Amino acid sequence: MPDAPFYLTTAIDYANGEPHLGHAFEKIGADTIARYQRQAGRAVHFLIGMDEHGQKVAQTAADRGVTPQALVDQVAESFLAMWARLGISYDQFIRTTTATHQAGVRALIARIFERSPDDFYEKAYEGWYCVGCEAFKSEGEIVDGKCPLHPTRELQWTRETNWFFRLSRYQQFLETLLRERPDFCQPESRRNEILGLLAQGLEDVSASRSRFAWGVPFPRPTGDGETQTTYVWFDALPNYLTATGFPEAGYEARWPAQLHVIGKDITRFHCVIWPAMLQAAGLPLPERVWAHGFVNLGGERFSKSAGVKLELGEAIDRFGADAFRYFLLREVPFDGDGNFSWERFEERYTADLANALGNLASRTVAMVEKYCAGVVPATFDAAILAADAADLAAYHAAMDGSRGYLLHQGLEAIWQIVFRANAFVQERQPWTLAKDPAQRAALEAVLGTLVRQLVTVSVALAPFMPAKAEELWATLGAPAAGHEAAARVAFATLPSIDPTGWSVTKGAGLFPRPEPKPATA
Structure with missing residues (x-):
């Protein structure tokens, strides 16, 4: 639906450390979705941000000898710098x-008090609290006395009298939601996990905390007059709504969101607590929650506290931001877990980017310059482009949300076109055709086909590698109106963009081959 709104969000990042591989994977994936939807003509609003309250932030600030506000200001700047470096096109x-x-x-909590007055109540509570998750843990969620997600942290036994949210009241509502709207929680494996959680029965959850003040004051004091702090998840989840201007007039123009992109470890907050809060407030639910998996490093899940980490700047420096974006989304399924390793990064870069795409672009442009005076011929091989069109349809099916957001499959489909183009070069050998004047028409058809394939690849790759796609677009001699604008116009009709008469320009090379490693004794 061209011009239809597409409000896309990611999980806001917790402000107690530097951006890491997991943060980057989520933002790059969401940015790719946003860019694709913009090409399709949707009115995209892409939200990211920082979760800056909570006990963990307060503790980290105290450990560093700074105020919590000073800490989160510093952390926010480091995240903003990283997203600029990675080309995250947030709005x-x-x-x-x-x-x-x-x-x-x-205002949201007050609205729940007003519309569902029995949903908040006071309760004395005690249990194990994980500061890493900012959540109480049931016995079933504790393994060997630890939180499985933060095994280096000690669980804290906590006794408080807090405001509680009557989540148990929404058991049937949530079961009906997932049954009648199966696309609400995706992929299916995550939906099944939530259904399993619901089958165990829901317990009410704390909505306020009494032992620290770094957060949003809860709108109502307890019965003994104590002013408490809003529990961090009741503070963080509403960011998607408050970003629209809620409760001020006009917020409805953007709400509800079309898509929340989050990590699988916080699915229950987004697919259980968040829809229950919105239902209690009488507000529309988001259309879809997509929960991606983890990027493991050397077979282990990234964990700053456990010492499993990767310096993002070093990874980006290795081959550039676009190559890093490509590797993550090609290697790690966006509906599951995957691994990062330096060896695999170099293999992918060399095979896919330097050899397959970079070499294809370089020699195609060189041959058009040599044999056609740099001007793209009008003729082409219709059978090859028809095969490309089938792969392009697979690309759209993986990217447009109709089957979910399977970004890795989108890249696989693009590379089928790249591989076909390279095979076509080897089969037809245009350098041989150029030696025979009688084969002039065949030569022009080969080169015209290759340029058209590269045009398709350039447009389809733009959501994944925006800078390199723009560079390829310019090398092919495309109109100066701009890659994104031209791609948006032609998006629905690829691969039928007609580059006849374009003047190619040989550049420095899209993806230089890695320097050979020095021999070891």
């Missing part, structure tokens, strides 16, 4: 420490 960056967000959180 809005929200921080939960802003006055507008805090007002929106309090």
Whole structure:
């Protein structure tokens, strides 16, 4: 639906450390979805941001001898710098420490008090609390006395009297939601996990905390007059709503969101607590939650506390931001887990980018310059382009949300076109055709086909590798109107963009081959 709104969000990042591989994977994936939807003509609003409240932030600030606000200001700047480096095309960056967000959180809670007055109640509670998750853990969620997601942290036994949210009331509502709207929680493996959680029965959850003040004040004091702090998840989840301007007039123009992109470890917050809160407030639910998996490093899940980490800057420096974006989304399924290794990164870069695509572009442009005076011929091989069209259809099916957001499959489909183009070169050998004047028409058809294939690849790759796709687009002599604008116009009709008469320009090479490693004794 061209011009239809597409409000896309990611999980806001917790402000107690530097951006890491998991953060980058999520933002790159969501950015690719946003760019694809823009090409399709959707009115995209892409939200990212920082989750800046909670006990963990307060503890980290105390450990560093700074105020919590000073800490989150510094961390936010490091995240913003990283997203700029990776080309994340967000439209809005929200921080939960802003006055507008805090007002929106309090308004949402007040609205629940007004519309569902029995949903909040006071309760004395005790249990194991994981500061890493900012969540209480049931016995079934504890393994060997530890939280499985934060095994280096000690669980804290906590006794408090808090405001609780009557989540158990929404058991049937959530079961009906997942049954009648199976696309609400995707992929299917994550939906099945939530259904399994619901089958165990829901317990009410704490909505406020009493032992620290770094957060949004809860709108109502407890019965003994104590002002408490809003529990961090009741502060963080509403960011998607407060970013629209809620509760001010006009927020409905953007809400509800079309897509929340999150990690699989927080699916239950987004597919259980968040829809229950919205239902209690009488507000529309988001259309879809997509929960991606983890990027493992050397077979282990990334964990700063466990010492499993990767310096993002080093990874980007290795072959550039676009190559890093490509590797993550080609190697790691966006519906499951995957691995990062330096060896595999170099293999993918050399085989896919330097040899397959980079060499194809370089020699195609060189041959058009040599044999056609740099001007793209009008003729082409219709059978080859028809085969490309089938792969392009597979690309769209993986990218447009109709079957989910299978970005890795989108890249696989593009590379089928790249591989076909390279095979076509080897089969037809245009350098041989050029030696025989009688084969002039055949030569021009080969080169015209190759340029058209590269045009298709350039447009389809733009969501994944925006800078390199733009560079390829310019090398092919495309109109100066701009890659994104031209691609948007032609998006639905690829591979029928007609590059006849374009003047190619040989550049420095899209993906230089890695320097050979020095021999070891």
